Amino acid sequence: MVVDQHRVRTDRVFHALADPTRRDIVRRALGGEHSVSALARAYPMSVAAVQKHVSVLERAGLVTKIRSGREQLVRGNVKALVEARRALDRLEEVWRSRIERIGEILAEEEGSSR
Amino acid sequence: MSLIEVDKDVAAGTMTVVAEFDAPVERVWRLWEDPRQLEKWWGPPTYPATVVSHDLTPGGKVHYFMTGPEGDQPHGWWRVIAVDPPQRLEFEDGFADESGNPLPDMPTMVIVVTLTARQGGGTRMVTATTFPSTEAMESLLAMGMEEGMAAAMGQIDGLLAAG
Numbered sequence: 644m645v646v647d648q649h650r651v652r653t654d655r656v657f658h659a660l661a662d663p664t665r666r667d668i669v670r671r672a673l674g675g676e677h678s679v680s681a682l683a684r685a686y687p688m689s690v691a692a693v694q695k696h697v698s699v700l701e702r703a704g705l706v707t708k709i710r711s712g713r714e715q716l717v718r719g720n721v722k723a724l725v726e727a728r729r730a731l732d733r734l735e736e737v738w739r740s741r742i743e744r745i746g747e748i749l750a751e752e753e754g755s756s757r
Numbered sequence: 758m759s760l761i762e763v764d765k766d767v768a769a770g771t772m773t774v775v776a777e778f779d780a781p782v783e784r785v786w787r788l789w790e791d792p793r794q795l796e797k798w799w800g801p802p803t804y805p806a807t808v809v810s811h812d813l814t815p816g817g818k819v820h821y822f823m824t825g826p827e828g829d830q831p832h833g834w835w836r837v838i839a840v841d842p843p844q845r846l847e848f849e850d851g852f853a854d855e856s857g858n859p860l861p862d863m864p865t866m867v868i869v870v871t872l873t874a875r876q877g878g879g880t881r882m883v884t885a886t887t888f889p890s891t892e893a894m895e896s897l898l899a900m901g902m903e904e905g906m907a908a909a910m911g912q913i914d915g916l917l918a919a920g
Contacts, residue, residue: 732765734772734886735763735765735772735774737801738763738772738774738884738886739760739763739774740801741798741799742760742774742776742882743760744797744798745776745778745785745788745798745882746759746776746778748788748794748797748798749778749779749780749784749785750779752780752784753779753780
């Protein structure tokens with residue numbers, strides 16, 4: 644039972660994707676590998692700022708950094724997106740089982756009062 | 758006892774669950790209002806919940822933890838946004854440290870519970886859960902639709918079909 648671990652990861656993904664620049668970085672990185680400096684040229688912000696966004700995405704598992712010579716390349720991770728897409732399915736499971744338990748509690752009472 | 762329907766609106770980042778129970782509204786409300794009752798159903802059998810403190814008033818807090826099979830104890834908190842006994846409860850749910858204080862930088866969910874009496878007896882309970890970021894949900898969808906994502910979509914379809 645790893646609902647909470649799942650949730651930590653899912654929440655991280657949602658948090659990471661809540662920012663428009665980060666969403667754009669993920670989009671680009673899913674299309675192919677980009678260096679941080681190449682990404683930085685696409686946005687009106689410093690390399691350091693882009694680096695920071697990449698770190699948030701990396702922690703959420705949405706991108707992976709790979710070393711290529713002196714450059715660091717950013718690569719999108721489809722699996723993390725699929726994971727997040729399934730978050731609602733898991734939440735549904737959590738509520739289905741809660742409702743089942745509530746039903747059992749109420750049914751037991753009804754049975755014992757008869 | 759029955760689950761009527763589950764509506765997952767990915768674009769809005771919400772999930773609505775509708776259930777009906779053969780018990781009066783006041784009885785179903787007690788499942789939320791009484792911490793000892795809440796403990797019986799909030800956590801799954803493998804992660805039973807223990808409610809440390811419980812104050813269902815506007816601005817009030819609830820602190821709980823769940824105990825896992827390995828002895829791990831994730832803590833959680835609620836902050837009551839609005840409450841109208843015995844028919845409506847709106848609260849924020851998130852991760853807490855061991856003292857019940859919200860963990861920083863951890864997104865939360867908002868849950869709205871509505872209880873209404875059914876004609877002919879029983880209660881209809883609607884719980885609507887909203888994810889932290891609608892934009893995040895939308896972008897998940899949008900990115901899935903983008904060109905070059907065919908492979909990813911195939912993977913998603915496969916996973917959904919398998920699930």
